[in-house]
Each structure stands twice: as C-alpha cells, then as structure tokens.
Amino acid sequence: MTIASIEKVFIEDLTSLYGLEEAGSIVWLVIGFVCKINRSQYLNNRNDQLSEDQLRTFYEILSQLKQAIPVQYVLCETEFYGSVFKVSxxxxxxxxxxxxxxxxxxxxxxxxxxxxxxxxxxxxxxxxxxxxxxxxxxxxxxxxxxxxxxxxxxxxxxxxxxxxxxxxxxxxxxxxxxxxxxxxxxxxxxxxxxxxxxxxxxxxxxxxxxxxxxxxxxxxxxxxxxxxxxxxxxxxxxxxxxxxxxxxxxxxxxxxxxxxxxxxxxxxxxxxxxxxxxxxxxxxxx
Structure with missing residues (x-):
C-alpha cells in the first residue's frame, strides 16, 4: 500500500466523525509522524510503498482516532509556535x-x-x-x-x-x-x-x-x-x-x-x- 492509498483510507474512515477538512488535516499529521516527511517531500513520495511496520503503525493510530481520541494524544505530541511539545x-x-x-x-x-x-x-x-x-x-x-x-x-x-x-x-x-x-x-x-x-x-x-x-x-x-x-x-x-x-x-x-x-x-x-x-x-x- 502506498502513502496516497493510506491517506484515502484515513479520510474515508474519519470524515463522518470529523468532517472532510479536519480528516484531511489529521491524516497529514499522521503521515508526517509515521513517515518522517514534510509536505514538499510528500508531493514527491506519495506513491512510495509503505513498509509492514509503517502500515501496522498507521492502522493502530487509525483505530484510536476512530474512538475520537485526539490525534495529538495518539501521537503524544503537537506543534506550538514552531516547537514540538509532548501532550497527554x-x-x-x-x-x-x-x-x-x-x-x-x-x-x-x-x-x-x-x-x-x-x-x-x-x-x-x-x-x-x-x-x-x-x-x-x-x-x-x-x-x-x-x-x-x-x-x-x-x-x-x-x-x-x-x-x-x-x-x-x-x-x-x-x-x-x-x-x-x-x-x-x-x-x-x-x-x-x-x-x-x-x-x-x-x-x-x-x-x-x-x-x-x-x-x-x-x-x-x-x-x-x-x-x-x-x-x-x-x-x-x-x-x-x-x-x-x-x-x-x-x-x-x-x-x-x-x-x-x-x-x-x-x-x-x-x-x-x-x-x-x-x-x-x-x-x-x-
């Protein structure tokens, strides 16, 4: 499965809970976290194949997000004023x-x-x-x-x-x-x-x-x-x-x-x- 494919799965599964725009924002945070890429890298790598470990991590995160757990708590971090902060x-x-x-x-x-x-x-x-x-x-x-x-x-x-x-x-x-x-x-x-x-x-x-x-x-x-x-x-x-x-x-x-x-x-x-x-x-x- 490619990065673009998992993005589609996330949006389909989360739109009913969060709405299309927020689901898109959430999946981008997850892609950046799991694949360690920024937005410009994503444009060049969206058709790259995910490893088994990456795919397993994506689905573990998706399971928690479908329970309405905020993505920041799932990832245990967020960005604030350009810096990374741990959250719980x-x-x-x-x-x-x-x-x-x-x-x-x-x-x-x-x-x-x-x-x-x-x-x-x-x-x-x-x-x-x-x-x-x-x-x-x-x-x-x-x-x-x-x-x-x-x-x-x-x-x-x-x-x-x-x-x-x-x-x-x-x-x-x-x-x-x-x-x-x-x-x-x-x-x-x-x-x-x-x-x-x-x-x-x-x-x-x-x-x-x-x-x-x-x-x-x-x-x-x-x-x-x-x-x-x-x-x-x-x-x-x-x-x-x-x-x-x-x-x-x-x-x-x-x-x-x-x-x-x-x-x-x-x-x-x-x-x-x-x-x-x-x-x-x-x-x-x-």
Missing part, C-alpha cells in the same frame, strides 16, 4: 488562540526589549507549559516561572522544558487558594479554565471524552471564577505598572474587562483572534 490527557492540547496570545507578548517585547530583559514572569495554569517555555525560548533573559494545580501536568511541562532546552521554574499550587509565597512579577500570563457547563453541548466528543475537565470547565453561575482569582493574585504579585495577559471566553469579554477596571487595572486592551472573536486581554496594574 493530563493537559489540554495547545490551541492556535494561545499561540496568538504568546505572539502578542513577544511582539510587545520586540517593541520594548529593555522592559523584558531580566524581568520575572509567571504563567498561571500552565498545563503543557507551552506559554512559559515558548516565552523563555524567545526571551532567554527573562526569569520564567509556571504554576499549575496538577502534578501530572507539571511533570509533563518539565519534560517539555527539557525538550525545548529552556530553564523554567515550575510550582504546584491552586490559584483559587494559593499558599506559595512567590514575590513580585513584571508580567503574568494565563489561559485558565473558562468554558461554562452550558457550553459543553457545543463541544466535539473528542474534547469532552478525552481532554481534562479540570482545565476546561467553570460553573455556569460563576464563569469568571478563575479570572477573579488571577486578578486578586495579580493585584498582590504584579509590580506597579506590571502587565497581565489573559486568554478569555469569547462570550465574557466585556465582563472580564469590567472586572479588571474594578480591580485597579488600566490601559486595558481587548483583542480579537483571527476569527474576530474576543479572546485575549492585556492590562496594566496602576
């Missing part, structure tokens, strides 16, 4: 919106490099560590820390820091009831849980059945519970004039802005993602 069901799969948040911070740093040299930065609810590790990779002079409640997530984040040759300080704590004395920071970032239980019905089965609910959901009657906690923490732990970067629920953008205003933040910017949804906020502590 202990952490959320990094999303493009989070790449946009990281890109915002890095572009701000490029405009004002002196501010970001030698400063202390903290990421709250770090999961796979994709935010702090990427920032440390591109801003090596920063002192970067990352906090999460999950010991399993932190173990994976530490592995990712090693994989990406970065030095990040990892801390286990609960931002809703923090107990660790961390001092002051110049920048705090966070992509906390923000999906309400009422929004579960809109989510794909591969997210609901396999990604960690601890990192996803918040109560319908308190959708900003983590933003309130992060804001309280930032009031105490941000330096005067320090910056707070947040990924947010698109349905609660103005509410989050109001929370920050009431908490003494200024220069608040609500930014849309590439799909024109309210998904990111930057604010400065007075």
């Amino acid at each position: 069901p202990a952490v959320l799969i990094p999303r493009p919106e989070t790449e946009e948040l990281v890109d915002w911070i890095l572009k701000d740093a490029k405009v004002n490099p002196t501010y970001y040299t030698g400063l202390r930065m903290l990421d709250i609810g770090t999961g796979s560590g994709c935010i702090p590790i990427t920032l440390k990779k591109y801003l090596p002079d920063m002192e970067v820390s990352a906090l999460d409640i999950s010991s399993d997530a932190l173990e994976l984040a530490k592995e990712n820091a090693g994989l990406n040759n970065t030095d990040v300080n990892f801390i286990q704590d609960d931002i809703l009831n923090p107990f660790t004395e961390l001092g002051k920071f110049s920048v705090i970032s966070s992509n906390p849980p923000y999906v309400t239980l009422a929004e579960k019905a809109q989510m794909h089965i591969n997210v609901l059945d396999h990604e960690p609910h601890l990192a996803l959901f918040v109560p319908d009657d308190d959708p900003l519970i983590f933003y309130k906690a992060i804001t309280r923490f930032a009031e105490r732990h941000l330096e005067g004039g320090g910056l707070l970067y947040l990924e947010i629920n698109e349905n609660h953008g103005q509410e989050t802005v109001s929370l920050l205003i009431d908490s003494g933040f200024k220069d608040i910017e609500l930014r849309q993602d590439l799909r024109d949804r309210d998904r990111m906020i930057k604010a400065r502590l007075r």
Whole structure:
C-alpha cells in the first residue's frame, strides 16, 4: 500500500466523525509522524510503498482516532509556535488562540526589549507549559516561572522544558487558594479554565471524552471564577505598572474587562483572534 492509498483510507474512515477538512488535516499529521516527511517531500513520495511496520503503525493510530481520541494524544505530541511539545490527557492540547496570545507578548517585547530583559514572569495554569517555555525560548533573559494545580501536568511541562532546552521554574499550587509565597512579577500570563457547563453541548466528543475537565470547565453561575482569582493574585504579585495577559471566553469579554477596571487595572486592551472573536486581554496594574 502506498502513502496516497493510506491517506484515502484515513479520510474515508474519519470524515463522518470529523468532517472532510479536519480528516484531511489529521491524516497529514499522521503521515508526517509515521513517515518522517514534510509536505514538499510528500508531493514527491506519495506513491512510495509503505513498509509492514509503517502500515501496522498507521492502522493502530487509525483505530484510536476512530474512538475520537485526539490525534495529538495518539501521537503524544503537537506543534506550538514552531516547537514540538509532548501532550497527554493530563493537559489540554495547545490551541492556535494561545499561540496568538504568546505572539502578542513577544511582539510587545520586540517593541520594548529593555522592559523584558531580566524581568520575572509567571504563567498561571500552565498545563503543557507551552506559554512559559515558548516565552523563555524567545526571551532567554527573562526569569520564567509556571504554576499549575496538577502534578501530572507539571511533570509533563518539565519534560517539555527539557525538550525545548529552556530553564523554567515550575510550582504546584491552586490559584483559587494559593499558599506559595512567590514575590513580585513584571508580567503574568494565563489561559485558565473558562468554558461554562452550558457550553459543553457545543463541544466535539473528542474534547469532552478525552481532554481534562479540570482545565476546561467553570460553573455556569460563576464563569469568571478563575479570572477573579488571577486578578486578586495579580493585584498582590504584579509590580506597579506590571502587565497581565489573559486568554478569555469569547462570550465574557466585556465582563472580564469590567472586572479588571474594578480591580485597579488600566490601559486595558481587548483583542480579537483571527476569527474576530474576543479572546485575549492585556492590562496594566496602576
């Protein structure tokens, strides 16, 4: 069987579950992973015969994908901002919106490099560590820390820091009831849980059945519970004039802005993602 033939099998078997476009994206990730080729190589090699071992691996992966297990969990890795990160069901799969948040911070740093040299930065609810590790990779002079409640997530984040040759300080704590004395920071970032239980019905089965609910959901009657906690923490732990970067629920953008205003933040910017949804906020502590 050729690479092109197995691609056809994957698309036929996965389209009913994921749709044609996403099935095509998934099979490309699998082909690149199994055959160790990029897209340009694929165009030249799509009619190459697969080995027995490769074919066996393809069908093992397909079996898991047909159970709606996300392809990133099946492959145990994903790409984020040009780097490879290990992922498992202990952490959320990094999303493009989070790449946009990281890109915002890095572009701000490029405009004002002196501010970001030698400063202390903290990421709250770090999961796979994709935010702090990427920032440390591109801003090596920063002192970067990352906090999460999950010991399993932190173990994976530490592995990712090693994989990406970065030095990040990892801390286990609960931002809703923090107990660790961390001092002051110049920048705090966070992509906390923000999906309400009422929004579960809109989510794909591969997210609901396999990604960690601890990192996803918040109560319908308190959708900003983590933003309130992060804001309280930032009031105490941000330096005067320090910056707070947040990924947010698109349905609660103005509410989050109001929370920050009431908490003494200024220069608040609500930014849309590439799909024109309210998904990111930057604010400065007075």
